[in-house]
Amino acid sequence: MNGIKTTMLLAALTALFMALGYTLGGSGGAVIALLVAAGMNLFTFWNADKIVLKMHNAREVDERSAPDFYRLVQxxxxxxxxxxxRVYLIDQDAPNAFATGRDPDHAAVAATTGLLAMLSRDEVAGVMAHELGHVKNRDTLIMTMVATIAGAISMLAQFGLFFRGGRDEGHGNILATLLAVIVAPFAAMIVQMAISRTREYGADRAGAEISGNPRALASALAKISGAAQAIPNPVVASNPATAQLYIVPTHVSELFSTHPATEKRIAALQDIASDMGSVEGIAPTPIVQPRASALSPVAPTPEPPRRRSALDPHGR
Incomplete structure (x- = not known):
């Protein structure tokens, strides 16, 4: 099903890309757009994870650099x-996480330091289980490819607005160009929303089953949803298409969100918890004092009482 969905989505976005190219450059523009889209689809298939991780300046960690966080994901x-x-950390205050990669054998999961600073160990386990749910459901390829291609459509629309909007080629041509550069990004956003909402519910259920603790994931969603809206995310500011990658949306209304309302997701997780009965959970990692964090790679000095999290690798 996901393979069919991916094919249909890429075909729709490619057609949209071609239509925008035709509006901006006629039949020649459509052909160029088709070639660009084909090359982009192929390139993104093999390099989607690298694109997204580099966009976020993510750094890979292992058992030596972030032992507890790495072992939790393991x-x-x-x-x-x-x-x-592969496991990555992003030095960013906005609390969020995402998964990427074309298949489970080439997957990567990432979390921000802001997320680790805010949540307990069980809550982080719930969040990372959700991201692994995306991997298990093979959502990661479509998530990344949609973000990349939708971002390209937005950039092409901005290019067309700047270089074609002011040309004196007739009132009708100018209106057609303006309509295209406005409609194309909006249509790409609709495609994103159409596939993303059901996928998030599926990853929530998979995450609840993997962690055995749906209430911890529900608690994490409640904590980070408000903060993700309030704390600026520079990556989303420069490329709004990346918002669909995260576990919670950023700076969007429910109407235009690629995610279901957080309250609905929490309610669904509470129902899953009731169905599951007893909470299995993830056994805690033994903590050796004076380490104050279950996921800190380095034991803290006596100075930082401001440490807020069981998972903050930087002691912020």
Missing amino acids: QLAQRANLPMP
């Missing part, structure tokens, strides 16, 4: 019967 991947993904 334990969750084992529970999900998934290959161990």
Whole structure:
């Protein structure tokens, strides 16, 4: 089903890209847009994870640089019967996380330091289990490719508005150009929303099953949803298409969000918790004092009482 969905989505976005190219450059523009779209689809298929991770300035961590966080993801991947993904941290205050990669064998998961600073260990486990749910459901390819191509459509529309909007080629041509550069990004956003909302519910359920603790994921969503709206995210500011990658949306209304309303997701997780009965959860990692964090790679000095999290690798 996801393979069919991916094919249909890419065909729709490619057609949209061609239509915009035709509006801006006639039949020649449509052909160029088709070639660009084909090359972009192929390039993104093989390099989507690298594109997204570089966009976020993510740094890869391992058992030496972030042992507890890495082991937590490792334990969750084992529970999900998934290959161990690459693990990344993003030095950013906005609390969020995402997964990327074309398939489970080439997957990567990333979390911001802001997320680790805000949540308890069980809540972080719920969030990362959600991201592994995307990997298990094979959502990561479509998530990344949609973000990349939709971003390209937006950039092409802006290019057309700047270089074609002011040309004196007739009133009708100018109106057609303006209509195209406004409609194309909006249509790309509609495509994103159409596939993203049901996918998030699926990843929430998968994450609840992987972690065994749906209430922890519900608690995490409640904590980070408001902060994700309030704290600026520079990546989303420069490329709004990346918002669909995150576990919660940023700076968008429910009407135009690629995610279901957080309250509805929490209610669904509470129902899952009731169905599951007892909470299995992830066994805590033994903590050696004076380490104040279950996920800190380095034991803190006596100075930082401002440490707020069981998972903050920087002690912020």
